[in-house]
Amino acid sequence: MTLWIDIAALDDIPPRGARTIRTPEGCVAVFRTFDDRVFALDDRCPHKGGPLSDGIVHGHAVTCPLHAWVFDLETGLAQGADEGSVATYPARVDGGRVLIDAERLTRRRVA
Known part of the structure; x- marks a missing residue:
């Protein structure tokens, strides 16, 4: 059974924007897309x-603000000619609140 933790109201994250969650291993970026879906990736x-939380959210992707690498928000995989990935974490919206999988957060890997 998944333990979901409440991290914010959906309205606390601007459309096509992000917020960060600080963990002992580093930050996780939580993104809100144009269609009010939420995704969580290493920041x-x-x-x-x-x-990545400072990047531009477009569709279901984010562009890194430093060198324009694009990452799929669902898979964490780099797009185009770039290679690499970032860890993703299950996230969802329930009753206007953003929830993230607490167990996956505690099992984070730092690259």
Whole structure:
């Protein structure tokens, strides 16, 4: 059984924007897309460590603000000619609240 933790109201995350969650292992970026879906990824680009939460959200992807690498929000995989990925974490919206899988957060890997 999944233990979901409440991290914010959906309205606390701007459409096509992000917020961060601090954990002992680093930050997780929580993104809200144009269609009010939420996704959670490590907040560190594997290329040069850029903060993905400061990136541009478009469709179901985010572009790193440092060197324009694009990551799929669902899979965490780099798009186009770039190679690499960021860890993803299950997230959902329930009753206007954003929930994230607590067990997956505690089992994070730091690259």
